[in-house]
Amino acid sequence: MTSTQDRTNIQQKTGKDISRVDGKLKVTGEACYSAEFPLEGIAHGYLIQSTIARGRIKAIDTSKAEQLPGVLAILTHKNAPKLNSLESGDFSSGHAGENFLPLQSDRVYFDGQHIGIVVAQTYEQARLAASLTEITYETEEPVFDLDKALEQSEKYDAGERLQPSRGDVETALKQASVTIEETYTTPLEHHNPMETSATIAEWNDDELTVYDSTQWVMGTRGMLAKGLGLPEEKVRVISHFVGGGFGCKGFFWTHPLLAAIAARKVNRPVRLMLTRQQMFSACGHRPRTIQKLTLAADDTGKLTAIRHITNTETSFVGDHAEPCGMTTTLLYACPNLEVKHNIARVNIGTPTPMRGPGETSGTYALESAIDELAYKAGIDPVEFRIINHADRHPHSDKPWSSKNLIECYRRAADAFGWQNRDPRPGSMRDGSDLIGWGMATATYPGYRFPAAAKAQILANGRVVVSSATHDLGTGTYTIMTQIAADTLGLPIEQVKFELGDTKLPQAPVSGGSCTAASVSPAVRSACEAAALKLIEIAIADSESPLYNHAVEDIITEQGRIFVANSPSVGETYQEVLQRHNLPFVEAQVSPQDKGARYKSIAARTKPGIAEDEGADSEQFAFQSFGAHFAEVRINPRRHQVKVTRMVGAFDVGRILNQKTARSQVYGGIIFGIGMALMEETLLDPHSGRVIIHNLADYHVPIQADIPQIEAIFVEKPDYHLNPLGARGIGEISTTGVAAAVANAVYHATGKRVRDLPITPDKLL
Ligand code: MOS
Numbered sequence: 001m002t003s004t005q006d007r008t009n010i011q012q013k014t015g016k017d018i019s020r021v022d023g024k025l026k027v028t029g030e031a032c033y034s035a036e037f038p039l040e041g042i043a044h045g046y047l048i049q050s051t052i053a054r055g056r057i058k059a060i061d062t063s064k065a066e067q068l069p070g071v072l073a074i075l076t077h078k079n080a081p082k083l084n085s086l087e088s089g090d091f092s093s094g095h096a097g098e099n100f101l102p103l104q105s106d107r108v109y110f111d112g113q114h115i116g117i118v119v120a121q122t123y124e125q126a127r128l129a130a131s132l133t134e135i136t137y138e139t140e141e142p143v144f145d146l147d148k149a150l151e152q153s154e155k156y157d158a159g160e161r162l163q164p165s166r167g168d169v170e171t172a173l174k175q176a177s178v179t180i181e182e183t184y185t186t187p188l189e190h191h192n193p194m195e196t197s198a199t200i201a202e203w204n205d206d207e208l209t210v211y212d213s214t215q216w217v218m219g220t221r222g223m224l225a226k227g228l229g230l231p232e233e234k235v236r237v238i239s240h241f242v243g244g245g246f247g248c249k250g251f252f253w254t255h256p257l258l259a260a261i262a263a264r265k266v267n268r269p270v271r272l273m274l275t276r277q278q279m280f281s282a283c284g285h286r287p288r289t290i291q292k293l294t295l296a297a298d299d300t301g302k303l304t305a306i307r308h309i310t311n312t313e314t315s316f317v318g319d320h321a322e323p324c325g326m327t328t329t330l331l332y333a334c335p336n337l338e339v340k341h342n343i344a345r346v347n348i349g350t351p352t353p354m355r356g357p358g359e360t361s362g363t364y365a366l367e368s369a370i371d372e373l374a375y376k377a378g379i380d381p382v383e384f385r386i387i388n389h390a391d392r393h394p395h396s397d398k399p400w401s402s403k404n405l406i407e408c409y410r411r412a413a414d415a416f417g418w419q420n421r422d423p424r425p426g427s428m429r430d431g432s433d434l435i436g437w438g439m440a441t442a443t444y445p446g447y448r449f450p451a452a453a454k455a456q457i458l459a460n461g462r463v464v465v466s467s468a469t470h471d472l473g474t475g476t477y478t479i480m481t482q483i484a485a486d487t488l489g490l491p492i493e494q495v496k497f498e499l500g501d502t503k504l505p506q507a508p509v510s511g512g513s514c515t516a517a518s519v520s521p522a523v524r525s526a527c528e529a530a531a532l533k534l535i536e537i538a539i540a541d542s543e544s545p546l547y548n549h550a551v552e553d554i555i556t557e558q559g560r561i562f563v564a565n566s567p568s569v570g571e572t573y574q575e576v577l578q579r580h581n582l583p584f585v586e587a588q589v590s591p592q593d594k595g596a597r598y599k600s601i602a603a604r605t606k607p608g609i610a611e612d613e614g615a616d617s618e619q620f621a622f623q624s625f626g627a628h629f630a631e632v633r634i635n636p637r638r639h640q641v642k643v644t645r646m647v648g649a650f651d652v653g654r655i656l657n658q659k660t661a662r663s664q665v666y667g668g669i670i671f672g673i674g675m676a677l678m679e680e681t682l683l684d685p686h687s688g689r690v691i692i693h694n695l696a697d698y699h700v701p702i703q704a705d706i707p708q709i710e711a712i713f714v715e716k717p718d719y720h721l722n723p724l725g726a727r728g729i730g731e732i733s734t735t736g737v738a739a740a741v742a743n744a745v746y747h748a749t750g751k752r753v754r755d756l757p758i759t760p761d762k763l764l
Pocket of ligand 1: 215245246247248250353354355356357510511512513731
């Protein structure tokens with residue numbers, strides 16, 4: 001055994017290539033998604049959305065719609081109940097995507113704003129009725145052109161936090177031997193998960209149960225309680241499966257509130273599933289950015305100045321600040337830095353986090369600019385990055401909890417064959433096709449938030465573990481099952497993990513790539529605490545072979561508790577429970593904060609195992625890193641870019657499951673390729689309406705667009721973050737992809753495209 005394994009006590013399944021425990025349920029259609037719960041007497045809701053971007057509703061005539069067969073109710077601002085403000089000072093009870101309540105006034109702030117809900121016996125009846133609702137507007141001139149909005153519109157001041165600086169950029173620029181200054185733009189993008197947002201709301205007297213597709217059951221409960229003026233205990237939110245979120249199901253959007261008031265109105269459960277079109281205004285997007293990068297280096301290639309100014313947007317009803325420049329503060333060692341964000345208000349729905357919010361758009365600009373500067377300095381882009389490696393967090397000066405970025409560069413470069421690259425743009429060809437090789441750095445913070453979990457060891461030897469976390473299709477069910485199985489020394493089939501229900505112990509939003517790092521330690525501790533209870537029963541029991549042994553001498557493996565240095569002295573979990581007529585033992589760990597300590601059997605029985613000290617953010621900077629290498633092939637007449645190869649290496653701490661981790665990384669890279677080459681939500685230039693609101697026009701990569709992808713994990717555990725040594729991997733693999741592809745396009749063609757997506761017209 002290596003010392004790493006000694007420290008974690010988890011060697012059997014964790015880290016292995018294990019298929020999803022819920023895979024069969026999904027492929028057989030048994031997995032029940034939010035819209036599918038078969039409730040008695042369910043009625044169907046359909047949203048009415050505004051078709052202007054700014055103005056007032058002059059009149060709504062529902063008389064024709066109300067006469068249609070099957071129509072049960074139509075709620076608009078004329079007759080909807082009053083809702084309470086969702087604004088909250090912190091994230092403890094959820095967070096609203098926008099500070100805006102639907103059906104409370106006649107104001108329209110963006111196209112696609114919810115202005116009514118129809119409830120009918122069937123979905124088709126509701127949809128038809130919605131289309132027959134006649135609305136007249138008083139239209140005002142909308143603001144949606146970003147450049148104009150920055151000059152003329154109201155600004156959102158996101159505060160000092162987003163304007164960090166250090167040193168003296170101006171002086172450094174004057175003394176530099178090489179500089180660049182370029183502007184990079186990214187378009188509006190939408191998350192487009194396979195499963196659109198969906199809610200079923202059901203009332204039982206004054207208690208509300210909501211089945212919702214959400215990345216945050218606790219947050220959804222908190223916001224529903226707040227909006228409806230109910231105590232949180234009266235609201236239960238269930239979300240067993242989520243068909244993708246990517247950020248658009250993290251914060252609270254108002255459709256569950258509408259489902260709840262509609263259900264109360266018709267006195268039946270109401271199912272509200274958004275259409276693909278409605279998703280383009282109802283639950284956030286990645287905002288447009290215009291990013292100006294100014295970089296300077298000395299004659300050894302060391303960066304001496306970085307200025308990163310981001311112009312971006314939020315809505316009139318929400319305060320989103322896309323933090324593009326924040327990654328720039330930490331990615332390279334550079335003494336002089338200025339970061340600014342200017343945010344204009346526009347008449348579009350409110351932006352929200354989307355796969356690496358800030359990191360993804362920000363690294364496209366920064367990592368493109370670094371490539372440009374490396375070329376100008378005549379230094380290989382990989383070497384340039386190594387020269388400027390930040391050995392400590394360059395802004396806070398804290399040590400990294402664990403950082404292995406140089407190893408990522410080297411391993412990915414070797415696997416890619418970077419040493420065979422001719423750096424001259426346009427120099428590599430295959431037949432008449434241009435070939436380009438580019439690379440970029442990936443990075444994302446290592447977050448850990450407080451989480452609780454419960455473990456029950458049953459008299460039949462099975463184990464049930466639970467936490468109010470989520471599986472967004474990412475593998476949470478599987479990794480938590482593995483961790484519980486390993487902690488208690490059981491086969492996976494003996495363990496059941498439950499999630500997605502506010503009745504379960506508290507867990508954070510499944511956002512910020514935090515789930516694995518936050519919930520895994522709680523699951524492990526809960527299992528340890530349950531085993532400890534069993535051990536305490538046994539050592540106090542004169543009929544047990546463990547009678548009078550010390551807790552410290554006992555370990556749990558293969559479904560047994562036994563004396564560590566004398567394994568035959570011991571008994572099974574079942575034997576203990578059955579002898580005492582106990583149906584189960586259970587334990588719950590509920591950390592009050594990230595510094596909470598759990599009792600850890602592993603810590604007490606295996607020398608050298610650390611106790612869980614929580615993520616010490618005072619002492620360390622927690623950040624994941626990686627490197628992407630991309631190969632593109634461009635037909636010189638068609639100008640169409642095809643990504644033919646991607647190699648990425650990632651420093652994300654310990655890998656809990658090779659298979660689900662690899663899949664996560666593939667998904668992230670595919671998202672990055674979409675961003676580089678295809679994704680863009682277009683607005684009508686006259687009205688500001690979203691005109692690309694379906695998957696025919698909003699292009700995402702399909703099978704034929706996806707190259708061979710190789711994912712390498714450096715696998716250095718980060719024990720400062722948690723005792724499993726795992727950091728999250730949800731978002732990091734998207735960051736940097738667009739820059740790696742853009743840099744490869746430059747290498748192939750000699751043309752810098754500083755405006756995403758890189759469509760053929762931009763290469764003419
Ligand atoms: Mo993620 S964009 O933080 O759900």
